[in-house]
Structure formats: C-alpha cells, structure tokens
Amino acid sequence: MPAAVITAENLVKKYQDFAAVDDISFEVQPGEAFGLLGPNGAGKSTTMRMVGAVSTRTSGALNVLGLDPDRYGPEIRAQLGVVPQSDNLDMELRARENLIVYGRYFGLPSRQVAARADELMAFAQLEDKVKAKVDDLSGGMKRRLTIARALINDPRLLLLDEPTTGLDPQARHILWDRLFRLKEQGTTLLLTTHYMDEAEQLCDRLVVIDKGAIMAEGSPASLIRRYSSREVLEVRFGSDRNAAASARLEGIGDRVEVLPDRILLYSDNGEAALVRITELGLRPITSLVRRSSLEDVFLRLTGRSLIE
Amino acid sequence: MTGTLVEASARRDRPLGSLYAGNARSVMSRGWRATRSTNWLVVVSGLFEPVFYLLSMGLGLGALVGTVDGPGGTEISYAAFIAPALLAVAAMNGAIYDSTWNVFFKMRFSKLYDGMLATSLGPLDVALGEISLALLRGALYATGFMLVMQVLGLNLSWWALLAFPAVVLIAFGFASFGMAVTSYMKTFQQMDWINFLLLPMFLFSATFYPLSVYPPVIQTLIQCLPLWHGVELVRSLTTGAVDVGLLWHVLYYLVMIAVGLVFTTRRLRALFLD
Structure with a gap:
C-alpha cells in the first residue's frame, strides 16, 4: 500500500x-x-x-x-x-x-x-x-x-x-x-x-x-447507514400542534425527532410511514418524503442546537 | 528509511531553517508590479516634498539667514546646510511610507502575508522583500533630491558621491525598524502615534539649525535618535567634512537594520505561523 x-x-x-x-x-x-x-x-x-x-x-x-x-x-x-x-x-x-x-x-x-x-x-x-x-x-x-x-x-x-x-x-x-x-x-x-x-x-x-x-x-453512504435511516418523512402540523401530534407518532419508523417547526420520522419506507400517520387520523399540513442525507447524520451527531 | 533520506536532503542548504527560503526577490517583484499598476503616481508625488522644503526654507528663509557654520567649521550657505538634512529625511520618508502604513494594511486587511506564508516562503523572505522595496523607495526619493542639490550647487565636495550609499543605508534602517514597529501595531490609533513621533524628530534632529543651540541634556537626547545620525552622516559627506567618526553613524544604522529584521521576522512568524 x-x-x-x-x-x-x-x-x-x-x-x-x-x-x-x-x-x-x-x-x-x-x-x-x-x-x-x-x-x-x-x-x-x-x-x-x-x-x-x-x-x-x-x-x-x-x-x-x-x-x-x-x-x-x-x-x-x-x-x-x-x-x-x-x-x-x-x-x-x-x-x-x-x-x-x-x-x-x-x-x-x-x-x-x-x-x-x-x-x-x-x-x-x-x-x-x-x-x-x-x-x-x-x-x-x-x-x-x-x-x-x-x-x-x-x-x-x-x-x-x-x-x-x-x-x-x-x-x-x-x-x-x-x-x-x-x-x-x-x-x-x-x-x-x-x-x-x-x-x-x-x-x-x-x-x-x-x-x-x-x-x-x-x-458518506456508510455514515448515513449507520447513523440514520434510508428515508426521512418530514411532517408539519403547525407550530403549536407538533408536540401534541408527536406523542401519537411513537412506534412509527425507527426514531422520531421533534423540531419547533416540523417532525422528522426516520424510517426505511417514508411513504408507508405517511400512510400509517393518516390511518391514525392525523392530518399533517405538509408532508415530504426524502432520502436520508448527511445532514441528518450531522445533526444527530452534533446535536440540534444552534452553535454560536 | 526513505523518510529520513527525504528529510536529510530537504534540510540541506538552509542555514536559517524554515525562516528563509532565499526567495525575497519574489516578494520584491510582487511589490514592484503592484506599485507599477496601482499607485506609481502616489510614489512619484513623494519626490517633491523635500524639494518644496528646500525651496521655501533653504532659498526663501536662507536669504534672511545668510551663511552658517558647516560641520568642519567652514562657512556655508543656509541652503547647503539644510539640503543634506532634507536628503536624509527624504530617504527616511520614502522608507517609512512603505514600511508602516502599507505594511499595516497588508498585514491587517488585505491578508497578503497569509497568502505568502502559505507558500514555501519563510517570514524572513517576506521581511527582506518588503523592507528592500521600502528602502528602494527611500533611495529613489534621495536620488531625485540629490540631483536637485547638484543643479542648485549644494553638493560642496566629491565626498557627496558617498552620500548615495549613505542614504540607502538610512533608508534600510528606517524601513527595517519601521516594519518591525508596524508589525506590533493593532489599530489605526497606534499607527497615528508613529506619525506623531516622526514629526518632532524631523524638526529637531539638527535638521534646520546646528545641535549646539540645545542645552547638553537635550543634545544627548537628540543624539540618541536615528535621524540625527543620518543628518550628520549625510551633511559631513555633502560638505566634505569627513572623518573616521562617521563610522559610528554607520554602525548605528547597521544595528538598527539588524534589530528591525530580527523583530520583523519573529513577529511575522508569531502572527502567521503560530
């Protein structure tokens, strides 16, 4: 070598x-x-x-x-x-x-x-x-x-x-x-x-x-595999309802992350997770299924705080 | 094994270690290009300042003063008395412009030295290159002024030819020392102090009248300042009153150059190669 x-x-x-x-x-x-x-x-x-x-x-x-x-x-x-x-x-x-x-x-x-x-x-x-x-x-x-x-x-x-x-x-x-x-x-x-x-x-x-x-x-790919899921589902219920909704989302996907403006659901199948949410009777204002990225790894590893 | 071989050959021919790559000329040629393309007019305008002093004080005021005692005790015209002092001042000013404000700007704002020291250049290359450029500006002003002196008949002796290397030495001293001082400055206010100190030195270093007008204590004080040594050295040469004692002035400048180079190099290393 x-x-x-x-x-x-x-x-x-x-x-x-x-x-x-x-x-x-x-x-x-x-x-x-x-x-x-x-x-x-x-x-x-x-x-x-x-x-x-x-x-x-x-x-x-x-x-x-x-x-x-x-x-x-x-x-x-x-x-x-x-x-x-x-x-x-x-x-x-x-x-x-x-x-x-x-x-x-x-x-x-x-x-x-x-x-x-x-x-x-x-x-x-x-x-x-x-x-x-x-x-x-x-x-x-x-x-x-x-x-x-x-x-x-x-x-x-x-x-x-x-x-x-x-x-x-x-x-x-x-x-x-x-x-x-x-x-x-x-x-x-x-x-x-x-x-x-x-x-x-x-x-x-x-x-x-x-x-x-x-x-x-x-x-990059191995880090995503190790620290995140294949896909991420982002749903918004409105700033004041995100926290309440998140309580009912436990168990869907590998992990749930509540941000002030939206909820992230880490899952291998984002579409399936979205179907389960609607089955629960929840109606998100917006929803987005995307590939997991290094950003998810990065935020998970470094913590979701604003660093000054 | 290969590592050691590379290291051995890498360090050969480098007595000053990582301080000096022997390439100060690239720093000088950069300065030359920059001056040529952006501010040559500013540089040239500096030629006139000492000429204006000479015309107003030497010829104007000189008409009232008449003659004064020169270094050797001979009577000389007032213009011939102050011209060599203004020559030393021209060398000083040229060197100071480049080595203070220009260096301050490059160091603090344009990040020029960060870029230079990311290459194989060492801090001594940068110091020597910048100081040489400043000294060239001093030498340029001095040469221009010497020509004016010649035309006005104020070079009274063939020794005046030696005033040229003398002003280069003076410019070198001020450039070196000026850059060293500037490298420790952090704010514009501190930079203004340099000007604040230079003005009285210019006025009181036996420039416009002999040192003997002062009481002994003040005389000693003035004799500690660099410009006085420059004025004495150049005045002795242009009036032809030469003796071995002049070597003390030369020594003063050699020390000034060395001290300036050492401190500039150390400071550049501390600032950019921490």
Whole structure:
C-alpha cells in the first residue's frame, strides 16, 4: 500500500487552556478526497492550518507528505495548494498576475509559471478575465481564481477550507465540477465544509468533528447507514400542534425527532410511514418524503442546537 | 528509511531553517508590479516634498539667514546646510511610507502575508522583500533630491558621491525598524502615534539649525535618535567634512537594520505561523 499523504495521531492544538483540536486521528490516502465536516468552531480550520504547515501542534504526531510540518514547513508548503476560507487574492494585481506572482513565491521559473498560468486560467474558466481587476470579479470567479492560484505549483495535496461558503447555487455547481475534475486527475483533496451536500458530492471519506473531537468516520453512504435511516418523512402540523401530534407518532419508523417547526420520522419506507400517520387520523399540513442525507447524520451527531 | 533520506536532503542548504527560503526577490517583484499598476503616481508625488522644503526654507528663509557654520567649521550657505538634512529625511520618508502604513494594511486587511506564508516562503523572505522595496523607495526619493542639490550647487565636495550609499543605508534602517514597529501595531490609533513621533524628530534632529543651540541634556537626547545620525552622516559627506567618526553613524544604522529584521521576522512568524 502506498504511504498515506496525511497521518494524524492524537493531534492536539491548544490556545491557552482552550483545546481547538482535541486528540484527533485520521489518515488520508493518495488520490482520496477527504472531508472534515463540522459546525463553526469545531476545529476544522485549525486542523487545516496544522496540515498546511502554518500552525504548530501542541501535542500528538502529524505527518504530511512524509514530513513533519513543525520541522519542514517550507518543504511541505512547496507541495501544497491552499484555498483559504476567505479569499486572500492580491487586490493590487490583475487576475492572471495573481497566478504568476504566486508561482514566483514558490521559486518556480517565470516561463514555467507563465505557461501554467494560461492553463489554469482556462481550467478556472476565466480566459476572458485575464486582465480583470480582482475587485471586478464575482464571488464565484474569485473562488475559482483562488483555486487556480493554489494549483500553480502543481501540488500533491490540495487543502480547501470551506470552498463554496457564500456562493450562489450556480457558482457552487461550477466549482464542484472543477473540483471533481481534479479528483479524477488524481489530486488528493482535504476539504472542510459545513454543507452536507458538498460533502456527499465530493468526499470519498470524511470525519464529523465537533468541539475539537471526531464524532464519526466513514464514507458518506456508510455514515448515513449507520447513523440514520434510508428515508426521512418530514411532517408539519403547525407550530403549536407538533408536540401534541408527536406523542401519537411513537412506534412509527425507527426514531422520531421533534423540531419547533416540523417532525422528522426516520424510517426505511417514508411513504408507508405517511400512510400509517393518516390511518391514525392525523392530518399533517405538509408532508415530504426524502432520502436520508448527511445532514441528518450531522445533526444527530452534533446535536440540534444552534452553535454560536 | 526513505523518510529520513527525504528529510536529510530537504534540510540541506538552509542555514536559517524554515525562516528563509532565499526567495525575497519574489516578494520584491510582487511589490514592484503592484506599485507599477496601482499607485506609481502616489510614489512619484513623494519626490517633491523635500524639494518644496528646500525651496521655501533653504532659498526663501536662507536669504534672511545668510551663511552658517558647516560641520568642519567652514562657512556655508543656509541652503547647503539644510539640503543634506532634507536628503536624509527624504530617504527616511520614502522608507517609512512603505514600511508602516502599507505594511499595516497588508498585514491587517488585505491578508497578503497569509497568502505568502502559505507558500514555501519563510517570514524572513517576506521581511527582506518588503523592507528592500521600502528602502528602494527611500533611495529613489534621495536620488531625485540629490540631483536637485547638484543643479542648485549644494553638493560642496566629491565626498557627496558617498552620500548615495549613505542614504540607502538610512533608508534600510528606517524601513527595517519601521516594519518591525508596524508589525506590533493593532489599530489605526497606534499607527497615528508613529506619525506623531516622526514629526518632532524631523524638526529637531539638527535638521534646520546646528545641535549646539540645545542645552547638553537635550543634545544627548537628540543624539540618541536615528535621524540625527543620518543628518550628520549625510551633511559631513555633502560638505566634505569627513572623518573616521562617521563610522559610528554607520554602525548605528547597521544595528538598527539588524534589530528591525530580527523583530520583523519573529513577529511575522508569531502572527502567521503560530
């Protein structure tokens, strides 16, 4: 078996007394798309920074591309592509110049960087924005330019910290398509996200992180199997009647979850569950049968509270 | 086994460890591109400030003052007395513009250094690149001003040729120290303090009159400040009153450069590579 691209063992990062990352272990294999999933403040970005060799760990072992990031920062960073959470494109430079200048930071020869920049502008579907000011690009374009910039050194590992946060649906789909192509070309991806659909689209494997610790690990499908049912039935009886109705729903499906605005019934057959509800004489205002998603897993594992 | 081999070869040729990748020029060339495309007019406008001072004070006020005692004790025109001081100030200002406000913006708002330090660059590359750029701006202003001095006949000696490396040294000192101080600043209010301190230093560092007008205590205080060393060094060179004592001024700047580089590098590492 080829050596893992990333190996983290009992990784801990503390800021004063607060453990942002609290004893996590995972492995990422070459060519894999691996996701870190979790609510805000779960420790995803801190983990990314340690893997990206821009943050030192408090304890535990970490190996990235065969090297220890605390000792070989520049060597590791030379082989990484980094897409940070918020765009930090160089606003004083034009679009293509951003790629050229960034490539030079890696000490790559000008000619090589220029050729690569043209390829990547095409890859990012920004051929007609070569001379555009960064400020004039849309959010999706900026994001694609940031990804193109991260690829200028032909990295062995691409780190993406919430790549599509803040983008509209169309821009997200374009971006997913680009990332999927990279995956097909064999680039190893490590990405954080709190979008479940994104994780399902892109990740071969993922860990769910909450409060600095790993709650679950596996492929999206296996996590859904383990922590949820095949289907979910969502019914609404009106805000003030949901609680009363839920008492009568016990026994239908595997599990009942009462939210302020609706009731979720986890069941292998959502339609059958709906039939049983109507047989009980209950008349939901709306009902929806859907496939179970990572969102259900995520909410079950991290708790249904709003995390500030 | 392979791990150790890779590690051994990876660490070769890197005496400063992960602080320096030997690629400060990429940071400089970035700055050059950015200046060329966005704010070269602002940069050029800075050339005129010391010239205006020279014209108003040196020629205008100088007509009232007449001649003064130069460094060697010879009588020189008032314009020839303040011109070298303004030359040192030009170098200082050029270096300070880039190494304070511009650095502050890049560090706190545009996140430029986050991006740079996610590559194989080290903090010393960033520090050296940015400081070199700032010092180039200082050197540019000083060169422009020296030409004006030459045209007005205010370079009184061939030693004035050495004023050029001297102003580069001065610009280097202020750029290095300025970036170090700026890297510790967190708010605009703190940044304003830099300007608040620079103005009196500009006015009182024997720029417009000899140090001897002050009582001894104040003299000592002024002699601790960097600009005084710059003014003395450049004035001695342009008026030709050269002696070995000038090396103390050079040493002062070398220390300033070193201290600035060390603190800037440490601070960048603490901020962006925690």
